[in-house]
Amino acid sequence: MGQTEMTQTEMTQSENSSRERILERIRTGLRTVIPEPAALASDRAIVEPVVLEPVIFEPISNPLERFQQECVSNLMECALTADSAASVRQLDEVLQSLPDGEIFVQDEPSLRRLVETAVPRRAIRWSSQGAPAEASQATVTLAEALIAQTGSILVTAACGGRGASVVAPCHIVYATTVQLVPDLATALGRASREGILERNSFACVISGSSRTADIEKILVQGAHGPRRLVVILERSGV
Amino acid sequence: MSTAAQRFLQDAAVKSADLMHREIIRRGMDSYDVAHLKGRARIKDWEAARQKCQEIKREAINHVDRYLLQFEEKVVARGGHVFWAANSEEACTYVKNLATRLGVHTVVKSKSMVTEEIHLSPVLEKAGIKVWETDLGEFIVQLRDEPPYHIVTPAMHLNRGQIAQLFRDKLDPSIVSDDPRDLMAVARRKLREAFFAAEMGISGANFLVADAGVVAISTNEGNGRLCTSVPRIHVVVTGIEKVIPRLEDLAVLWPVLATSGTGQGITTYGTLIGGPRRKGEADGPDEFHVVLVDNGRSQLLADAEQREVLHCIRCGACLNICPVFRHIGGHTYGTTYPGPIGSVLTPHLNGIAEFKHLSYASSLCGACTSVCPVKIDLAHHLLQNRRNATQAGATKSSERMMFRAWRSVMLHPWMYALGGWSARTALRVLYGLGLAGSIVDPMRVWNRYRSPVALPSESFRARWRKGLGSN
Numbered sequence: 001m002g003q004t005e006m007t008q009t010e011m012t013q014s015e016n017s018s019r020e021r022i023l024e025r026i027r028t029g030l031r032t033v034i035p036e037p038a039a040l041a042s043d044r045a046i047v048e049p050v051v052l053e054p055v056i057f058e059p060i061s062n063p064l065e066r067f068q069q070e071c072v073s074n075l076m077e078c079a080l081t082a083d084s085a086a087s088v089r090q091l092d093e094v095l096q097s098l099p100d101g102e103i104f105v106q107d108e109p110s111l112r113r114l115v116e117t118a119v120p121r122r123a124i125r126w127s128s129q130g131a132p133a134e135a136s137q138a139t140v141t142l143a144e145a146l147i148a149q150t151g152s153i154l155v156t157a158a159c160g161g162r163g164a165s166v167v168a169p170c171h172i173v174y175a176t177t178v179q180l181v182p183d184l185a186t187a188l189g190r191a192s193r194e195g196i197l198e199r200n201s202f203a204c205v206i207s208g209s210s211r212t213a214d215i216e217k218i219l220v221q222g223a224h225g226p227r228r229l230v231v232i233l234e235r236s237g238v
Numbered sequence: 239m240s241t242a243a244q245r246f247l248q249d250a251a252v253k254s255a256d257l258m259h260r261e262i263i264r265r266g267m268d269s270y271d272v273a274h275l276k277g278r279a280r281i282k283d284w285e286a287a288r289q290k291c292q293e294i295k296r297e298a299i300n301h302v303d304r305y306l307l308q309f310e311e312k313v314v315a316r317g318g319h320v321f322w323a324a325n326s327e328e329a330c331t332y333v334k335n336l337a338t339r340l341g342v343h344t345v346v347k348s349k350s351m352v353t354e355e356i357h358l359s360p361v362l363e364k365a366g367i368k369v370w371e372t373d374l375g376e377f378i379v380q381l382r383d384e385p386p387y388h389i390v391t392p393a394m395h396l397n398r399g400q401i402a403q404l405f406r407d408k409l410d411p412s413i414v415s416d417d418p419r420d421l422m423a424v425a426r427r428k429l430r431e432a433f434f435a436a437e438m439g440i441s442g443a444n445f446l447v448a449d450a451g452v453v454a455i456s457t458n459e460g461n462g463r464l465c466t467s468v469p470r471i472h473v474v475v476t477g478i479e480k481v482i483p484r485l486e487d488l489a490v491l492w493p494v495l496a497t498s499g500t501g502q503g504i505t506t507y508g509t510l511i512g513g514p515r516r517k518g519e520a521d522g523p524d525e526f527h528v529v530l531v532d533n534g535r536s537q538l539l540a541d542a543e544q545r546e547v548l549h550c551i552r553c554g555a556c557l558n559i560c561p562v563f564r565h566i567g568g569h570t571y572g573t574t575y576p577g578p579i580g581s582v583l584t585p586h587l588n589g590i591a592e593f594k595h596l597s598y599a600s601s602l603c604g605a606c607t608s609v610c611p612v613k614i615d616l617a618h619h620l621l622q623n624r625r626n627a628t629q630a631g632a633t634k635s636s637e638r639m640m641f642r643a644w645r646s647v648m649l650h651p652w653m654y655a656l657g658g659w660s661a662r663t664a665l666r667v668l669y670g671l672g673l674a675g676s677i678v679d680p681m682r683v684w685n686r687y688r689s690p691v692a693l694p695s696e697s698f699r700a701r702w703r704k705g706l707g708s709n
Binding site: 016018019021022023025026027028029030031032033034055056057058070073074127128130131132134150152157158160161162163164165166167183184185187188189191192197200201202203204205206207208209210211212213214215216217218220222223224225226 | 262265266269270281282283286287290300301302303306307316321322323324328372373374375378391392393394396397398401418419421422426429430433434449450451452458459460461463464466467468478484485486488489490492493500503504505506507508509510511512513514515516519520521522526530532536537538539540541542545
């Protein structure tokens, strides 16, 4: 590699004289041998996938039911719909309850269909036009997956960007039951295998609306992010 | 100049006698206890979960060099930058120079104890940069010009009335309500201006995921999300020990951290960020920097007994359960990390001579060890720190003399008997004169705030001879 074609790693290294020093200190420190407990006879055992989660967490027999329960305890709204017409009505109902103003929508064909049927009179900003405006009343996005164990949605930058799930006071997620996965281990394992984080600079497991308990440990729903997280969950045709 | 130990004793005496403070902390801890136990009950096998977390962190720390390099490679490949800082100064200088170079006037920060440890905000402010703490608790203590009281809930020492008054004084004199919802709304309005004006967002990291090359940030309020989404530069400041091997490790670490931290099943936002905005993404920062802070951590790797202190995931559970913390509160420690973990860690980071007293501010009851979600044996580490301080000769000569005297008394029964008799007689006279707890009372430390314990009429040995032993 020629001198003019220094990779970014090399540039970072040359500007960062402490890097080697810290690594050297780490390696020196790690030479101290610490007796390993019997259970950890080899490092390999930890690195390779160990199916421990089912022991730690209650196995999930009915993901849909569990997801709905967890939504309740996470203070998020989950509306189960039978088909896309019902989803349109549901979306319309949620948007009717919000103050006037622009909404932000992930630019994606199924959401275009849904939103253009449901909201004829509202200004819409599409994710292809950039980040959501600070004053957006709601954001409408898809999710990568729904996690039953924790009542969570997994979103990535592909779901309308980073601000799409946090800037507006109401975040509406349009999902189908086929996107349900039983638990975090499955969702993260899949994300890892499918290289979701190679394709996206950002992902987030969202479990409810934003909240704080910083004053007297009293729960306040709606802190800096959305006060409402609404999942419109459409039953997928078999 | 008073020493850290003297300040600690003074503040502890004041705080433990402050009834209002005690009431606020008692209430906060009571609601934490309820939530924490409820959260633990949601996990089928809590002990197995702790075991798993311990194994993950042990694997990570035992190969921390390898995992950090793996993390770095991924981040750099995506156009991010990784800076390794040996100490506070290097870390602060890097962030300050970056901010100056990129024309930053305003910074929004989400909660990061490492930035507290390295005192980043004062450095930026000195360079003329406005820094906003955006976590509600951090925002409150920033307005009060105070360090965080607790590593998870920074303002838990204040009640709503005090916070409402603070907001009236500093933000808006027309604030009437002290309802937490209204106070949050005030902070939200104020900080939204900051989020959308700031050029740089600074966050911490709960985990650095090696195989995916992403930082994992757990937040509830959404401020961490905004800090890392809206400004054009995102800087992560974190410790080298935060690394974990695999993305899937979060499947157990996230629920366990949330349960131990607040009693939640999972934190509202588990954010994963691996680089700047990619081509085609709707938004996100153009610059992404990770500052890996060593600041004494790598030295702990060589400590065969205490390397596991680096497993800590900063959940705050040991603070919450500690009877000492519950009485003296977070600020008394005078350290970035208070409570049992702080008492163990601080002597390593800031010097055993100045901070050895923290290891003695413990009843060694072991409650901290019993709750630690990564099974750090905190109580024994406190004991080891006491031994280390003694071996390092950090004890006072008067203390060493006292212990020599004590040793010979214990080795000579006649001296012990004489000592016991003298003490009983002298104290009886003193108490008879009504001088218990006064400046001449050798038991003053105990008797100042309590009625004296009744003195026995005769020695233990005399009672033993009279048949105490046969009962």
